[in-house]
Amino acid sequence: MANSTWFSSMVLLFLVVSMISFDVSMAGGEGSLTKRQCPAACASRCSSLTFGKMFCKWSCNKCCAKCLCVPSGTSGHRDECPCYGDWYRSAGPPMCP
Incomplete structure (x- = not known):
């Protein structure tokens, strides 16, 4: 009985540590x-949009593939990923959502 409790505790600890590591890596620079x-x-970045969600995901994935970074949150925080935040279209608006 004690072995199964120990094993369950270790599995739960592993899952918690894995989730924390994933959150940190999403906005790690x-x-x-x-x-x-x-x-x-x-x-996650495009989750708050109702209109234009497909375009947001497309452009975000393109930016992420280039910069290997996506800022935290659904908008702003571009200082976390300068490559992502400094990429602009020729017409002026930012390339990355």
């Missing part, structure tokens, strides 16, 4: 993400 992590980070 440039180069902190891998390309495989970009879709999840961009889904």
Whole structure:
């Protein structure tokens, strides 16, 4: 009985540590993400939109693939990822949401 309690505690601890590590990596600065992590980070970044969500995810994934970083939150915080925040379209608006 004691072994199963210990094992359950260790599994729970591992899951908590994994979730904390994932949250930190999403806003860890440039180069902190891998390309495989970009879709999840961009889904979170674009989650508050109702209109234009597909375009937001498309452009966010393009920016993340280049910069390997997505700022935390659903807007702002561009200082966390200078590459992401400084990329502009030729017409003027930012490339990255």
